[in-house]
Amino acid sequence: MSRQPILEVQDVTKAFGGILALNRVSFEVHEGEILGIIGPNGSGKTTLINCITGFIKMTSGRVFFRGKDITGKAAHKIADMGVTRTFQIMRPYYSLPAYKNLVIPLFSPRAKRTGGWRGGGKLGDRNTVGIDILEEIGFERDSFVPYKIASTLPTGYLKRLELARCLALRPEIIMCDEVFSGLSMSEIASMVPLIERLQMDGITVIMIEHRLRELFQVTNRVMVLNFGEKLMEGTPEEVMTDGKVQEAYFGSQKVEEVMTYA
Amino acid sequence: MAEDRRKERLDRGIKVRTDGIYALMSKRELAYLTLPRLVLIVGMLILPLVLPSMYWQRVISIVCLYALLALSFDFLAHFVGLVSLGGAFFIGVGGYLAAILNTTFGLPPLLTIPVATVLGATICTLLLFPCLPLRGVYFAIVTLMYPLVMGRIIEALDILGGTDGIMGVESFANPWVEQYFVISMVLVFLFGVRRLVNLDIGLVLRAVMDNDQAVRASGMSITRYKAVAVWVASCMGCLAGACLVHIYMWAGISLFALDFSILPIAATVIGGGGTLVGPVLGCFILVPISELLRAFGTLRIAFYAIILVAFIVLRSEGLMVYGRRKYHQFERWVQV
Numbered sequence: 001m002s003r004q005p006i007l008e009v010q011d012v013t014k015a016f017g018g019i020l021a022l023n024r025v026s027f028e029v030h031e032g033e034i035l036g037i038i039g040p041n042g043s044g045k046t047t048l049i050n051c052i053t054g055f056i057k058m059t060s061g062r063v064f065f066r067g068k069d070i071t072g073k074a075a076h077k078i079a080d081m082g083v084t085r086t087f088q089i090m091r092p093y094y095s096l097p098a099y100k101n102l103v104i105p106l107f108s109p110r111a112k113r114t115g116g117w118r119g120g121g122k123l124g125d126r127n128t129v130g131i132d133i134l135e136e137i138g139f140e141r142d143s144f145v146p147y148k149i150a151s152t153l154p155t156g157y158l159k160r161l162e163l164a165r166c167l168a169l170r171p172e173i174i175m176c177d178e179v180f181s182g183l184s185m186s187e188i189a190s191m192v193p194l195i196e197r198l199q200m201d202g203i204t205v206i207m208i209e210h211r212l213r214e215l216f217q218v219t220n221r222v223m224v225l226n227f228g229e230k231l232m233e234g235t236p237e238e239v240m241t242d243g244k245v246q247e248a249y250f251g252s253q254k255v256e257e258v259m260t261y262a
Numbered sequence: 263m264a265e266d267r268r269k270e271r272l273d274r275g276i277k278v279r280t281d282g283i284y285a286l287m288s289k290r291e292l293a294y295l296t297l298p299r300l301v302l303i304v305g306m307l308i309l310p311l312v313l314p315s316m317y318w319q320r321v322i323s324i325v326c327l328y329a330l331l332a333l334s335f336d337f338l339a340h341f342v343g344l345v346s347l348g349g350a351f352f353i354g355v356g357g358y359l360a361a362i363l364n365t366t367f368g369l370p371p372l373l374t375i376p377v378a379t380v381l382g383a384t385i386c387t388l389l390l391f392p393c394l395p396l397r398g399v400y401f402a403i404v405t406l407m408y409p410l411v412m413g414r415i416i417e418a419l420d421i422l423g424g425t426d427g428i429m430g431v432e433s434f435a436n437p438w439v440e441q442y443f444v445i446s447m448v449l450v451f452l453f454g455v456r457r458l459v460n461l462d463i464g465l466v467l468r469a470v471m472d473n474d475q476a477v478r479a480s481g482m483s484i485t486r487y488k489a490v491a492v493w494v495a496s497c498m499g500c501l502a503g504a505c506l507v508h509i510y511m512w513a514g515i516s517l518f519a520l521d522f523s524i525l526p527i528a529a530t531v532i533g534g535g536g537t538l539v540g541p542v543l544g545c546f547i548l549v550p551i552s553e554l555l556r557a558f559g560t561l562r563i564a565f566y567a568i569i570l571v572a573f574i575v576l577r578s579e580g581l582m583v584y585g586r587r588k589y590h591q592f593e594r595w596v597q598v
Binding site for chain 1: 462463465466468469472473475476477478479480481482483484
């Protein structure tokens with residue numbers, strides 16, 4: 001890989017008082033790649049995303065986007081550059097209809113420059129563009145779903161709305177914080193092609209996920225975090241067979257033993 | 263008993279129509295929508311003509327100034343999520359500016375009012391700017407400090423006329439100009455703010471209230487949009503302050519009195535928060551009641567408090583929220 005990585009994270013460290021949530025985590029992502037980040041609860045996955053996107057200030061370390069240092073920039077400036085994120089606990093605008101939820105990101109300076117997802121540089125009426133994006137992401141256009149107030153939407157649609165909010169900015173990177181969690185098997189099955197579509201559109205995706213089976217369908221490179229430290233990085237097969245990873249997830253017992261109890 | 267109860271909810275169908283996109287189908291529906299607005303506009307415009315005395319006409323002017331403050335409170339609290347107790351601060355800044363412009367620079371009210379409004383709003387926004395990252399009760403308590411501090415600074419440093427205030431401010435040309443100016447300003451800002459909150463930028467402001475982190479994740483600075491909202495709100499407050507100074511022909515420390523911060527909140531609670539017209543209505547109820555109760559002498563405040571509590575306990579949702587719901591049910595009412 002001689003190309004410059006689209007995102008380069010160097011020695012990111014975050015301490016909350018006495019707790020070291022992230023300890024010198026470094027990784028690189030190349031353009032168009034899908035990187036998975038896994039790890040047990042409390043291993044620092046969401047904190048890592050928060051640090052990269054500027055939602056919390058990191059204690060030390062550097063983040064480069066396309067070679068430009070974005071360390072310590074304000075969250076909205078980082079999003080304006082095209083580095084976007086979804087929230088694990090969905091954050092829609094509950095009092096607004098689904099399509100009006102997208103009027104807000106479409107009002108941003110970045111959407112005005114880029115014209116929204118596939119907008120071709122010119123932004124049309126925000127309501128129409130909003131409904132177009134919702135249709136692409138799986139809201140049935142001719143149904144009432146895009147017009148429903150967000151607080152009445154089921155979890156599956158809210159997860160899609162999180163993605164749609166990122167897409168409205170025409171992002172270069174989307175960091176998905178557990179988009180599969182809380183969804184039924186059939187809902188996940190319909191989300192997987194969506195993630196693959198993002199990649200085909202040239203968007204780099206970083207996915208935090210607990211649903212390993214579905215994650216391994218879409219990605220071929222996974223990073224494992226444990227207690228704020230990077231345990232390893234590799235293909236799904238390498239990660240699954242690694243002794244340290246198994247220990248982090250299941251304790252010192254062998255996977256086979258755990259599986260027999262299950 | 264059970265036979266004359268309905269089995270169907272009244273507001274379902276109408277809720278769908280009024281919350282979403284709807285088309286006007288007939289003249290009757292057009293009337294259904296325009297009638298409440300016409301009643302409000304015509305009612306306010308004939309008010310000075312039907313009132314018996316100069317005294318009550320002056321009361322209406324004061325009501326309108328409070329209505330502007332209540333509008334500004336409702337806009338900030340229910341459409342941006344900033345609970346501001348800074349009404350007195352806006353009044354004071356607008357009022358003193360108008361007084362200085364008039365007495366020192368000799369500008370006529372026609373100029374001092376717009377200049378004090380725009381310049382005052384800018385000053386208020388700049389001074390409040392450091393507090394904008396605060397939310398909820400923290401923002402409320404900090405904005406409450408501003409008018410208190412301003413009053414004490416003027417008193418202690420003996421600037422801007424000190425405790426005597428600035429006297430000899432020019433009045434409006436005549437009471438009619440005064441009346442119709444403040445009434446038309448209330449109407450302009452009422453319908454203007456209603457329009458604003460439904461524009462795309464208004465949606466962004468509501469989004470800041472709903473979920474400021476998501477707005478940041480969408481690449482927009484929340485502080486910037488809060489500043490825009492505070493500027494709009496302080497425009498209304500400073501306008502009210504500038505008018506007040508020209509009505510009383512005097513500017514003093516009492517412009518920073520807490521009445522201007524608290525009464526708009528009471529009016530919003532009574533009228534119904536988030537309706538914009540409700541707080542205006544609330545002022546039209548509260549301020550005249552306060553004047554009528556003068557007959558009771560010192561017991562005035564006690565009666566005032568009882569009336570206020572009664573409103574809050576019996577109609578806690580606010581008159582306009584209640585009234586609007588009943589109005590939307592009215593069509594079906596007659597058929598049942």
